[in-house]
Amino acid sequence: MRSLFLLIVVTLIPAYPATGQDPAMSADVRWHPQKPVQGSFVFVIVRVPDESGRNAEVAVTGNLAGQPLHFERDRLGEHRALAPIPVNARATLPLQLSVQRGRNTGHRVVQIGVQPGNYRMERLTVSSRFTTPPDSALEARIRRESARSGRVSRQTHTTPRLWSGEFVRPRPSRITSEFGTGRVFNGQLRSRHMGVDFDGEVGDPIRAANRGVVAVAGDFYYAGKVVYLDHGAGLVTIYMHMSAVDVEEGQVVERGHVLGKVGATGRVTGPHTHWVARYGRVSVNGLSLFDLDVAPLAEPPSPPVEPAER
Numbered sequence: 333m334r335s336l337f338l339l340i341v342v343t344l345i346p347a348y349p350a351t352g353q354d355p356a357m358s359a360d361v362r363w364h365p366q367k368p369v370q371g372s373f374v375f376v377i378v379r380v381p382d383e384s385g386r387n388a389e390v391a392v393t394g395n396l397a398g399q400p401l402h403f404e405r406d407r408l409g410e411h412r413a414l415a416p417i418p419v420n421a422r423a424t425l426p427l428q429l430s431v432q433r434g435r436n437t438g439h440r441v442v443q444i445g446v447q448p449g450n451y452r453m454e455r456l457t458v459s460s461r462f463t464t465p466p467d468s469a470l471e472a473r474i475r476r477e478s479a480r481s482g483r484v485s486r487q488t489h490t491t492p493r494l495w496s497g498e499f500v501r502p503r504p505s506r507i508t509s510e511f512g513t514g515r516v517f518n519g520q521l522r523s524r525h526m527g528v529d530f531d532g533e534v535g536d537p538i539r540a541a542n543r544g545v546v547a548v549a550g551d552f553y554y555a556g557k558v559v560y561l562d563h564g565a566g567l568v569t570i571y572m573h574m575s576a577v578d579v580e581e582g583q584v585v586e587r588g589h590v591l592g593k594v595g596a597t598g599r600v601t602g603p604h605t606h607w608v609a610r611y612g613r614v615s616v617n618g619l620s621l622f623d624l625d626v627a628p629l630a631e632p633p634s635p636p637v638e639p640a641e642r
Contacts, residue, residue, distance in 0.1 A: 355380055355390060356431040356438030363415075363444060364625055370449035371419035371512050372620035373611065376401060378411040380431055391432040396444075397425065399612040400489055402565040406628035414567060414624075416611035419512050419524065421446045451512035451524075470553065477552045484547045484560050484568055485613045493565035493632045495542035499621040500588055502538050502571055502607050503530035511617035526615040527570070527608040532594035534575050534603045540589045541569050541609075541621070546579045555606070556598025559591045564632070569618065570608040573600050 360379040368374045380390045392411040394401040401413040417425060424443040431438050466474060509529035532538075540561055547568070548560035557574035575595025579585060596603040609618030 353436060354438030354440075355433040355436055356429055356440035359392075359429070359431050359440070361427070361429065361440075361442050365623060367447050368417045368444065369447040370417060370421050371451070371615075371617045372417050372449075373609075373616055373624060374415050374417060374444075375624060376403075376413050376415045376427060378403065378429065378431070379409075380411075380433065389433070393430045395428040397421070397611075397614050399566060399614055402489070402493065404493070404565075404629070407630055408628050410628070412628060414565065414611065416614040416616045417444075417446055418614050419449060419451070419526070419616070449512050451514065452510075453514040474553055477550075477554075480548065480550075481560070482613065484562060485610060487547065488562045488564060488566055488568050489612060491545065491562050491564035493563070493567075494544050494584070495563040495567065495587075496629065496631050497542070497587065497626060499541045499624075499626075500539065501530070501622075502541060502569075502591075503532055503536070503594070503605050505531040505536075507531075508604060511619065527572075527606045528618055530605045530607060532603060532605055534593070534595055536594040537590045538571050538574065538592050538594060538605050540585045540587060540591055541607075541618070542587045544569070544585060546581050546583045546585065546591075549577050549579055549581050552598060554599045556600065557592065557595060558598075561585070561591075566611045568610045570610070572606040572608070573598050573604065575603075 358380060362377050364375045364377065376394065378392050392403040394403065394413065396415045397418050399416060401415055403411040403413040406412045423446055425446050427442045427444050429440045429442060507528055508531050509525055511525065511528050513525040515523045515525055542563055544561035544563040546559060547562040548558065550558055552558050555572040557577050559571045559577055559579060561569045571591055573595055574592040574597060577592040579591050594603050594605055607618055608615055609621060
């Protein structure tokens with residue numbers, strides 16, 4: 333009878349992993365797209381099975397390209413986070429993961445294979461006013477605006493995810509300059525084009541790529557009249573060179589909302605919309621947002637959102 337009692341007690345105890353087992357090592361880690369290219373967005377997906385093979389209750393954190401990842405449990409029971417592949421990433425990019433299950437926390441580094449972006453060079457002949465170094469007053473203004481931009485990149489990591497569903501283009505027009513193109517001004521390599529340029533006439537509408545809070549609605553030296561949208565959980569999109577801004581800082585806008593109008597303000601030679609997508613401080617090709625499988629993510633909650641620090 334005593335042995336039978338002990339058998340019954342043992343069968344009622346759940347079969348948990350042995351104490352001290354690293355839960356990160358049992359995690360199935362993958363990414364989508366499976367072959368990411370330089371300068372693109374990916375989803376990092378983590379599945380940690382329990383003893384029955386089902387998805388275990390765990391907490392997942394991570395870091396990629398120096399930026400924290402914001403994992404959330406999706407409709408499939410897996411943990412999913414948007415992540416950036418920098419334009420200058422090498423053939424492999426280390427993904428740092430931490431997985432906590434109960435009292436056990438494990439750490440793991442996974443190498444993501446990266447495909448070359450094959451970005452072209454663009455040679456331009458421009459007026460000397462575009463290549464002349466700024467004076468001290470202008471340089472101070474540029475530094476202030478750069479610092480303000482940096483604050484938005486930090487703030488988005490504390491903003492809850494606001495975006496949901498498919499992303500839309502800010503303009504339906506043709507693309508006049510692609511992401512990643514090297515810019516050679518008057519025979520000298522000066523920069524890389526870290527956004528996408530959409531054609532347009534002055535006054536044409538510019539629309540929000542997805543739901544977000546207006547973190548900046550201002551007038552910058554390089555960007556002209558500009559809107560920064562903080563979509564939360566690391567994602568920011570930026571809309572430059574507007575002739576008019578039709579939103580206010582702190583305003584929450586939905587996907588497709590008109591943010592302003594096409595213009596030629598700032599350092600440009602003609603009207604167009606320069607659209608930038610960033611994960612934290614990493615600029616990537618915003619067009620890659622349209623290739624992501626966003627269906628498994630649940631609708632985000634709608635808590636009050638504080639505007640970005642000015």
